[in-house]
Amino acid sequence: xxxxxxxxxxxxxxxxxxxxxxxxxxxxxxxxxxxxxxxxxxxxxxxxxxxxxxxxxxxxxxxxxxxxxxxxxxxxxxxxxxxxxxxxxxxxxxxxxxxxxxxxxxxxxxxxxxxxxxxxxxxxxxxxxxxxxxxxxxxxxxxxxxxxxxxxxxxxxxxxxxxxxxxxxxxxxxxxxxxxxxxxxxxxxxxxxxxxxxxxxxxxxxxxxxxxxxxxxxxxxxxxxxxxxxxxxxxxxxxxxxxxxxxxxxxxxxxxxxxxxxxxxxxxxxxxxxxxxxxxxxxxxxxxxxxxxxxxxxxxxxxxxxxxxxxxxx
Amino acid sequence: xxxxxxxxxxxxxxxxxxxxxxxxxxxxxxxxxxxxxxxxxxxxxxxxxxxxxxxxxxxxxxxxxxxxxxxxxxxxxxxxxxxxxxxxxxxxxxxxxxxxxxxxxxxxxxxxxxxxxxxxxxxxxxxxxxxxxxxxxxxxxxxxxxxxxxxxxxxxxxxxxxxxxxxxxxxxxxxxxxxxxxxxxxxxxxxxxxxxxxxxxxxxxxxxxxxxxxxxxxxxxxxxxxxxxxxxxxxxxxxxxxxxxxxxxxxxxxxxxxxxxxxxxxxxxxxxxxxxxxxxxxxxxxxxxxxxxxxxxxxxxxxxxxxxxxxxxxxxxxxxxxxxxxxxxxxxxxxxxxxxxxxxxxxxxxxxxxxxxxxxxxxxxxxxxxxxxxxxxxxxxxxxxxxxxxxxxxxxxxxxxxxxxxxxxxxxxxxxxxxxxxxxxxxxxxxxxxxxxxxxxxxxxxxxxxxxxxxxxxxxxxxxxxxxxxxxxxxxxxxxxxxxxxxxxxxxxxxxxxxxxxxxxxxx
Numbered sequence: 001x002x003x004x005x006x007x008x009x010x011x012x013x014x015x016x017x018x019x020x021x022x023x024x025x026x027x028x029x030x031x032x033x034x035x036x037x038x039x040x041x042x043x044x045x046x047x048x049x050x051x052x053x054x055x056x057x058x059x060x061x062x063x064x065x066x067x068x069x070x071x072x073x074x075x076x077x078x079x080x081x082x083x084x085x086x087x088x089x090x091x092x093x094x095x096x097x098x099x100x101x102x103x104x105x106x107x108x109x110x111x112x113x114x115x116x117x118x119x120x121x122x123x124x125x126x127x128x129x130x131x132x133x134x135x136x137x138x139x140x141x142x143x144x145x146x147x148x149x150x151x152x153x154x155x156x157x158x159x160x161x162x163x164x165x166x167x168x169x170x171x172x173x174x175x176x177x178x179x180x181x182x183x184x185x186x187x188x189x190x191x192x193x194x195x196x197x198x199x200x201x202x203x204x205x206x207x208x209x210x211x212x213x214x215x216x217x218x219x220x221x222x223x224x225x226x227x228x229x230x231x232x233x234x235x236x237x238x239x240x241x242x243x244x245x246x247x248x249x250x251x252x253x254x255x256x257x258x259x260x261x262x263x264x265x266x267x268x269x270x271x272x273x274x275x276x277x278x279x280x281x282x283x284x285x286x287x288x289x290x291x292x293x294x295x296x297x298x299x300x301x302x303x304x305x306x307x308x309x310x311x312x313x314x
Numbered sequence: 315x316x317x318x319x320x321x322x323x324x325x326x327x328x329x330x331x332x333x334x335x336x337x338x339x340x341x342x343x344x345x346x347x348x349x350x351x352x353x354x355x356x357x358x359x360x361x362x363x364x365x366x367x368x369x370x371x372x373x374x375x376x377x378x379x380x381x382x383x384x385x386x387x388x389x390x391x392x393x394x395x396x397x398x399x400x401x402x403x404x405x406x407x408x409x410x411x412x413x414x415x416x417x418x419x420x421x422x423x424x425x426x427x428x429x430x431x432x433x434x435x436x437x438x439x440x441x442x443x444x445x446x447x448x449x450x451x452x453x454x455x456x457x458x459x460x461x462x463x464x465x466x467x468x469x470x471x472x473x474x475x476x477x478x479x480x481x482x483x484x485x486x487x488x489x490x491x492x493x494x495x496x497x498x499x500x501x502x503x504x505x506x507x508x509x510x511x512x513x514x515x516x517x518x519x520x521x522x523x524x525x526x527x528x529x530x531x532x533x534x535x536x537x538x539x540x541x542x543x544x545x546x547x548x549x550x551x552x553x554x555x556x557x558x559x560x561x562x563x564x565x566x567x568x569x570x571x572x573x574x575x576x577x578x579x580x581x582x583x584x585x586x587x588x589x590x591x592x593x594x595x596x597x598x599x600x601x602x603x604x605x606x607x608x609x610x611x612x613x614x615x616x617x618x619x620x621x622x623x624x625x626x627x628x629x630x631x632x633x634x635x636x637x638x639x640x641x642x643x644x645x646x647x648x649x650x651x652x653x654x655x656x657x658x659x660x661x662x663x664x665x666x667x668x669x670x671x672x673x674x675x676x677x678x679x680x681x682x683x684x685x686x687x688x689x690x691x692x693x694x695x696x697x698x699x700x701x702x703x704x705x706x707x708x709x710x711x712x713x714x715x716x717x718x719x720x721x722x723x724x725x726x727x728x729x730x731x732x733x734x735x736x737x738x739x740x741x742x743x744x745x746x747x748x749x750x751x752x753x754x755x756x757x758x759x760x761x762x763x764x765x766x767x768x769x770x771x772x773x774x775x776x777x778x779x780x781x782x783x784x785x786x787x788x789x790x791x792x793x794x795x796x797x798x799x800x801x802x803x804x805x806x807x808x809x810x811x812x813x814x815x816x817x818x819x820x821x822x
Contacts, residue, residue: 006812007812010819017805018648023803123696191752191753278815
């Protein structure tokens with residue numbers, strides 16, 4: 001029997017490792033000076049609006065402790081909202097308020113928080129507990145996304161989101177992240193959310209994993225996860241490709257949510273997107289990146305670039 | 315292009331590093347392994363005093379250029395006493411002074427001596443050319459003159475003269491000897507009597523105090539000894555046997571017959587010396603050898619620094635090796651650690667506590683710290699004050715651990731001076747956030763990862779042969795730098811990624 005070395009197989013399948021992601025793509029292609037555009041979520045939001053990309057509406061920003069006085073005013077018109085650190089990473093420090101009951105606020109897991117609990121969370125955000133490098137930060141209050149009804153059967157609470165990797169403006173791979181009871185309603189794969197591979201050309205789901213286990217059904221709802229066609233896929237591709245135009249990041253992860261009323265909204269961008277997308281799709285990313293690297297010319301038009309996606313990865 | 319540049323840089327670094335290394339080894343003969351062990355003697359003098367009201371002054375003699383030994387470190391523990399050191403060319407004294415009410419105090423003097431048989435400085439101070447005969451009493455004069463006449467007949471120089479004299483004086487049947495020796499109570503008086511008699515022959519003599527270096531001695535005492543001057547230098551003579559020189563385990567503590575410790579404004583209640591021997595590996599590079607080669611590689615090397623500084627560099631110079639381990643474990647293996655270089659600092663602290671106790675201590679303090687950190691969570695403190703509070707708790711935990719382990723007679727618990735408390739505090743804070751956001755599993759994974767890296771780092775950094783190699787051949791750091799640059803361009807999979815992507819191996 002011939003011994004086949006595991007790294008040879010992975011390489012043949014075009015699986016991207018973290019060292020290669022950093023050394024071959026992020027370091028040479030993503031210029032440091034563009035990082036603040038994606039690390040600072042407020043800047044991302046403003047730029048996205050300028051480029052005509054829909055984002056969750058901003059209710060207000062708290063930058064210093066003193067502004068906590070305005071907190072009540074900012075949220076007075078809203079029963080539900082989301083508080084997130086402006087420079088947070090990996091979804092740390094995001095607080096979702098789903099509604100109110102008298103003086104208290106209801107979290108998605110039905111626990112009640114007082115206004116002081118929320119203010120303490122904001123103070124922690126300001127001190128830099130959740131920010132990159134622990135530098136003082138600001139807190140953003142924004143619209144809480146109502147997920148499209150499409151997801152009702154395949155998610156457990158929380159907001160499912162779509163991650164699209166965009167390389168040189170061309171969407172190359174996509175995955176849908178579905179919260180589970182284990183992930184506590186968060187769309188975070190580390191915590192047990194389902195990662196669903198999506199055919200980048202038509203938005204049809206192909207495979208699903210929880211952690212490293214391949215699954216067919218959502219663990220909480222029991223509904224099938226494969227061969228579903230995501231709504232408004234064309235729009236999602238268009239948005240993700242557009243994000244390249246204003247970030248100048250050659251290798252970027254775009255996180256999109258589909259709102260029941262507003263359609264696809266860009267939640268945030270990531271200059272160092274993770275590699276789990278390969279597990280969800282059961283497919284290596286590197287071969288696709290190489291295909292694009294070998295292209296002689298990359299079109300300026302978004303529509304042309306999406307056409308390229310459909311031609312190259314069907 | 316970048317690849318080629320990197321490869322050339324790596325090649326240049328390796329070639330330069332190895333060339334200097336091989337040159338130093340083959341042409342200058344620097345050894346690859348620590349081949350010589352040196353004896354280090356740690357002497358501690360403890361002086362207990364009773365102080366009377368008013369000004370108090372204590373003068374304590376300490377060694378100066380001892381014969382056959384080099385002082386590599388010394389320190390004083392003197393509480394609130396003012397302290398100064400005086401050097402009269404022959405002796406050194408430390409002077410402690412204070413003005414206070416009565417009470418008792420304990421003062422310490424600690425010295426570290428390197429035994430170096432090659433270090434035999436000529437003892438020429440103070441220079442003496444001629445001394446007068448003392449005014450002997452009638453009876454003494456007759457006895458001394460008669461003995462000295464006999465001695466003179468059977469001796470050639472001052473050394474044989476002294477030896478003959480000592481031989482005569484040990485003959486208790488001699489009438490003259492009995493006259494001279496009748497009121498001698500102890501060795502000190504005997505040596506002083508020898509000096510007194512030698513003065514009759516115009517031979518300068520003096521008393522010196524020797525300390526016998528015996529490993530584990532708790533109450534060592536001084537041995538009075540004789541030194542005579544042959545017009546050139548002072549020569550030690552055994553006052554019992556008349557033989558020249560001193561045993562190599564004897565340390566010359568003080569010259570002259572006045573007491574070792576003098577005190578005004580109180581009295582010395584006790585003085586004791588404890589002695590411990592240890593070994594250190596020091597590069598066998600004698601003075602002459604350096605003179606001989608005169609190579610700038612040795613003249614400007616770490617070996618030319620004072621031993622104290624060398625000892626610090628012995629630790630510092632191992633840090634890159636620790637960093638190499640971190641780079642290797644993180645980028646090639648894929649182990650997660652809390653904080654990039656935190657494991658090295660933990661590894662450094664293991665030098666003090668040793669591995670097992672170090673790990674136990676680290677786990678204990680991080681676990682307790684996390685417990686208190688979660689308790690503090692309820693108080694809803696701001697970030698920086700919370701970090702301050704956790705740090706304070708970490709320090710108190712250490713105090714507690716030290717006291718308890720001392721009571722239980724576990725000595726290692728006490729030696730945690732280097733334990734990086736600030737780093738541990740940050741570890742606790744970081745772990746608690748990871749714990750909350752990603753669950754206990756992830757937090758424990760990171761702490762265990764850090765401990766694995768720290769353990770490997772420790773094992774490598776305390777390796778005596780590696781320490782010697784890098785210390786004597788610091789150019790090897792260029793090779794380490796080259797390896798790091800190479801790892802910096804390594805784009806292959808991390809070992810743990812093979813496991814992470816195992817489904818991609820099997821499927822399709």
